[in-house]
Amino acid sequence: MPTRLQNLTLPTTLAEFMAWDAPADGNKYEWHDGEIICFAKMNKLHLKLIRLLTRLFAQSKAYQEGGMLIPEQDVMLTGIQLRRPDFAFFSGAQIDRSSRNEDPIPEFVIEVISPTDDAEKVEAKRIEYFKAGVLVLWSIYPETQSVYVYTGLKAVAICTDEDVCSAAPVLGDFEVEARLLFQ
Secondary structure (H helix, E strand, O other), rough: OOOOOOOOOOOOOOOHHHHOOOOOOOOEEEEEOOEEEEEEOOOOOHHHHHHHHHHHHOHHHHOOOOOOOEEOOOOEEOOOEEEEOOOEEEEEHHHHHHHHOOOOOOEEEEEEEEOOOOOOHHHHHHHHHHHHOOEEEEEEEEEOOEEEEEOOOEEEEEEEEOEEEEOOOOEEEEEEHHHHOOO
């Protein structure tokens, strides 16, 4: 937990967390069963990735059908887990249902892993995503210029250089060579 949080009155329930005015320190805060989890703030690479991935997604069939690839959207995985993936895909139908107070689970998420991210917390989050119904997860590692493409708890492909990262089977036409993510 960042030092500046130690002197604050922190939320103790999910409802309090949802109403909490988190510090404007650029970090991302998530809720897991009574624990506030802090992830590193976005950096300039994140902005480049947002632009690239948004442009690529705009060419997809899912975008034409009303779907969105949304950065840092609140996602309720369970009644005790609120996560904010770096990017989450929601179909047009999921977005429509969310207006009726439903909490949709994205089938495709992207996490950008920074050198300061705790490996155990990254792994725990990956497991939570798949248990909640996520079908494809990209874990992007800028430091090693690699992308781990998970299509299940035990199914992973590691993409580097000219390897193609695909969001199939969720988004069959959303793919990119790994090297393009790091230019």
